[in-house]
Structures are given as structure tokens and as C-alpha cells.
Amino acid sequence: MSEQKTATFSGYEKFIIAVLATLQFTVVLDFMVISPLGYILLDKLSISTTQFGLVVSAYAFSAGAAGLLTAGFADKFDRKKLLIFFYSGFVVGTLFCGIAPTYEFLLAARIFTGLFGGVISSISFAIITDLFPIQVRGRVMGFVQMAFASSQVLGIPIGLYLAKAFSWHAPFLMIVGLSIVVGFLVVTYMKPINAHLKLQTGGNAFKHLGNILARPEYLQGFAATTLLATGGFMLMPFGTAYGVNNLGIKEAQLPTLYMITGICMLVFSPLIGKLSDKIGKYKVFLGGSFVACVMTLIYCNLPVTPLWIIIALNVLLFVGITGRMISASALMTAVPEPQDRGAFMGINSSIQQIAGGIASLIAGFIVTEGVGGRIENYPTLGNVVVVAIIVTALLMYRIHTYVSAKLTASAASPAQKTSV
Template sequence: MGKLTALLFMIMFFIGTDTFLISPLIPTLQELFDIPTEISGWMVGAYALGYAIFALIAGPLSDGWDRKKVMFCGMLCFSLATILCGFATGFWSMLLFRFLAGISAAFTSPQVWASIPVLFPPAKNAKVLGIVMAGLASAQAFGIPIGGLLASTHWSYPFYVIGACSLAVSIFIHFALPSMKPNQDRRTRLPIFQRYLPLLTSRIARRSFLGHFLFNCGFMAAFAFIGKSMTDRFALSVDQVGYVMFFLGLGNLAGSFGGAYIIQRFNRFNTLAGGFLVATACFIALPFMPSVAAFDGVYFFVFMNMGIAFPLIMGLLTSLNPSIRGTISSLGNSIMYAATTLGSWLAGLIYANFNGFVGVAVFAALCFAGALFYFVSSGILTGQTEARNKLAS
């Protein structure tokens, strides 16, 4: 059981690292490929776009296939696409390879969340979800430093190393994971987009996914402008912002590892509600922090809350209907990336037109308050079994 947990952790770590990997390389690649700043961000956006679009297809398909095979093929393609990024000869080839990596990740990571309730007993689910989320948190903390360190020798090395490590992980998937045959529920035989009907027609599911969207939209809006706000207010260098991000990533990591204990002690409702209220207060206070240390200290709690809340939310969503876990997990991931895209774009407009980070922080606080409202009003926090039965009926 420990080996399976470690394997799922490593899958999410390498996928998460690849997500953050290109950020420190943008100035180098911009100069190498001779592209303007206005479009350089698409080397990041291509990955998110591929993920967001194809996750909607990958989920329903995976509910009718063996999850082990889907995870293995997805991770294998992900490793090859990442390695190909190191061979990119220009902007368009890099865009294509990043897009392919995003598609591959869309088939892989949702299987991780959907497989946990199958591979582990219910009593272990919260703990395993937290550890797997820690894989993403670790990538957030270490992805940028790893990319920067490897790129100091040559820009292509990060892609080769992460791709090779992902290839090794795909081999372990093939030999270590048991087969997870599809549930023969009639919904797994429906056309792809008809499998979303139980979610679209359920008030519980609609409100829960809307809460999930607002949660990610608010967090990523503020996340996108941490560096700029600290540079503008405290005149930090790029290296110093990197150290700040590393520290905040540790907060996410702490929340991921400690989330299971906190949920067990305070229950799901109190954990999510209390965490969101604290995060909302933190966002409101952030623009008025007088020093870098105070800013970091307050933001640490926001990241720690993210580490606790995200696996809790994914666990609640995937438990809505066991027969379509892949569909639910993929929809949740697609919504997360769509919220990331929209939140980052809106944050840029708000930052430029509404008093800088003050406006962004208020927007994030409102998103978290809205997310809490929809999660509570959906009933998923207080009546999970009833909610699941209603959705499955």
C-alpha cells in the first residue's frame, strides 16, 4: 500500500513539475526563439489549453477502460512529449510539444484521483489524497528551482530530465499497479458527453463544481500576481521572488500532509468552512502588510489552506458517483485549468485598473466567499451519502 501511495505521489510530482518547469525558462526561450513578450506566455498556456480541452474527453473514456492502462499510456506519452520539448527548434514546435504534454497529462492525472477510492479502503482515502496532493505541492515548491538549476547548464536539460524520470514512472505503473477494470454501469456505455448529464442535471453537483471553479479562480488570480506585487511594493529581484515562492510552496506541502489529521479532528464541514474564512480574511489583509516577512507569513496560511482544501474537494467530488469517477475527476481538473486561465486573465485587468494587488486580493476574497457559499448550499459537506445517492439515481 505504501508503494502505491509513493507511485501516485511521483506521478503528480512530475506532472506538476512539468507545469511549473517552463516559467523560469521564458526569458531564455523568448530570446532563443526571437518572440515578443506578448506571446511568450503561450508556451505555458498551450499546456493548460491542451489539458483543459482534452480532460473533458479523457474522463468519460477512462470510465469504460482499465484505469491502469489509461494511466500507463498517458504517462508514457507525457514523458515523450516532455522530452520532445527539449528538441524544439522554434516557438511553434515548442507550442505543439507543450500542447501534447498537456493532452497527455489530461489522460493521466485524473486517473490518479479516480483510482484512490478503488486502491485504498475508505478509512485511508483522506490520508492518501493528502499525500498525493503533496506531490503537486512539492512540484510547486521545487519545480521552479529544479528548472532553474538544470537550465543553468542548457535550457533543454530540464525537459530531458523530467521526461526521463516520467518514463521511469510509467514503467513502474505498468508493473506495480493492479488492473482496474471499468464498472459495467450503463453510463459507461453512453456517448462521451452524455455521461456528463448526471452532473449537469444534479443541483448538488452543479453547485459543488461551481464552488470548485470559484475556489481555483480566486486562488490562481492572486497566485499569478504574487511576484509582480512583491516586486512593485518591496522591490524584490527575480531570485528573491523565487525564494518567496519556495517558502509558500512549503505551506502548501504542510497543508497536504497535515490535511488528513485536521479533517479527522474537525470534520469536513468545519475544515473547509474554517479554512475558507481564514483565507478570505488573509486576502483582505495581504495588500496592507508592512513588510516582506509579514506578507509571506499571511500568504503562508493561504497556501496551507490550499493544500488542505484541494484534496478534500477532489475527494468529495469523486465520491458523488463511483461509476463515473473518471468523468468527475477529469471535469474537476478541466474546471481547475479553466479557472486558472480565467483567473489569471481577470487578475491582469484588475491589477492594471483597480489599485494593483488590492483589487486582485479583494477579487480573490470574493471568490473564496462565493465558493464557500456554493459548497455549503450544495449539501455535499453535510450529506455526502445522500448527495451521492441522489446523483447516482
């Protein structure tokens, strides 16, 4: 595809953006809806908090493992066929969750779902990279990343309503129904995405994977992803407990906090994506990192605070986090060569999943539960997150420099213009 790009997308490109965003919404919602269902599952399945934690983490670790196992094969197939295969497995796994009669069945279903669902994001990002030039990827990523905000605004409240009105199985069955519609659209209207197959040089999948892991520029991308995930996932697991027990938020006010934050992110995500294309992805990343650092230090050191102030601070914190994620995702797509995109994205997604799981464990060692459920050492956790953000900014500068040089070389050589 030519690097010269008009300000508007074609009808087919809009369809691709919309279907990938909706597809991401179903995958993200499947992952996120399990946590709010926690108090219901503890009662209905008669399980402990440790067992519930295993249900949550089992998905993340199986998703990470799947990405690594399939990375070597990711560039050997038409990306549409690959997407259909893994999305079908995700739908089947979610259906198993929706009919799970016991804890053991649910745990196995979550592992199965993670094995397929964990690969979908990397395939989607590879498709975006194949179909859209770097100059507009920020906008595309901004729309696709709206899936996270949408899951907060629409998915989680609807899921909780269905769980209370019917049973805890209902949210998973809702996701299955929506996913079948999305899958039909992909099968029927998405065109084959196989231009990268012409660039394959042969060799087995494991050799291909080894070549990916041997390239220094790819390794520094993986390192940046590790720290990028670490910074975000450290605050998430204890955010609700900290808000209720330290900041004075009432449990009944939590949906309001999440919904307002989600609505704001629905507005800001595409704007951040558009800004990253206009002024530069690394500049937006630095801006997001600065906002995230400042807001993390403020938020993690708050006393009991009125809800409206907490909402304002939380929105600003998520603006910083979202600014980092969108710009970093768009910049990272330009790192791999066309023949390596699927494998690179697969490994990158796996690292993100595994790093997130490890970050949650590390956070658990830093914070402790004090008298009355108060979360202790949260300021220390905030300091660790800030250090991770700063180090990530330094690593992303190296990636920015590499990508800039690559784009300059591509512009000078018309034959290589499709390389990024």
C-alpha cells in the same frame, strides 16, 4: 472496499499513494517549470512576452479541452490502462519540449503535452476514490497534493540550475527521465483497477457525458470547482511582480520565498489531510477559507515590507489555500457514483484548468502596471478573490450536505457501502 479502515495503510496502498504523488509531481513540475524559464526563452527563442504567454496558456486550455473530450470514455476502461496511455503521451510531449528547436515547435509540443497531461490528475483522483474510502481520502489527498509543494522546493530550483548549466531543454529532459521510472513502476506493480466496469450499463460515451452534465448534484460540484480555481489563479500570475515592485522583495530573494513556502507546505499538507479526516472535510475547508480571506486582505494591501514578514504571511496564505484545496478535493470525490467517477473527475479537472485560465485573464483586466512597474489595483483583486472564496464556501456547504446524506444512506444500506 469496506468502510471500516484501520489507522495504517497496507504496503500496496502506500505504494499507490507514493507512485501517484510522484506521478503528480512530474505533471505539476512540467507545468510550473515553464514560467521560471520565461526570461531564458524570451532571449534564446527571440520571442515576445505575448508569445511566451501563449506557450503558458496553450497547455492549460488544451488540457481543459482534452478532459472534456475524454470524459465520456473515462469510465469505459481499466483505470490503470487509461493512466498508462495518457502518461505515455505526456512523456512523449515533454520529450518534444526537451528537443524543441523553435518557438513554433515548442508551442505545438506544449499543446500536445497538455492534451495528455491534463487528463492525468482526474484519472489519479478516480483511482484514489476507487481504492480508498471517504474516511481516509483526506490523508491520501494531503500526500498526493504535496506534489505542488515538492515542485517548488525541489523541481523548480533544480530545473533552473540545469537550464543555466546546460540549456533550457534540460529541465524537460530531466522530467522525461523521472517519468520513465514512474511509468515503469505503474506498468509493473499497479494492479488492474476495473471494478467500476461491472457497474456500466452500456450506451455510448456521449450519452454517458450527457447524463453526467444533466445531474444537478454534479453541476453544483462543477460550479464550486470553477470558483475554487478562480480564487487561487487570480493571485498567481502577478504575485511575483507584486512582490518585487510593491513589497520591495529583491529578485534574488524570490527563490528563498518560494523554497521556504514549499518546505512549510510539505509539512502542512499531510497534517491538513489528516485533520480533514479527523474533524470533517467541510470544517477544514471553512477554516482554510477563513485563513485565506484574512491573509488575502492583509497581503494585497501591504506596503514595502521586510522579507521575513512577507515569508510568514505567504506561508499562512498558502496554508489557507492548501487547506481549501485538500479538503475540497477529498469531499468532491464522494459526489459521483462509482460508474461516473472517471467522467466526473475528467470534467471537473477540465473546468479547473479552463477556469484557471479565465481567472488569469480577468486578473489581467483588473490590475494595471503603473510607474516603475508598480502593480496597481491589487487590493481590488484581493477583494474579488475574497468574494469568490465566500461564495465557494456556500456552494461547498451544499455539496457537504449532499455527501453527508449519501454517506448516511450508504451506512444504512450495506449493499451500497461501496458507492462513496
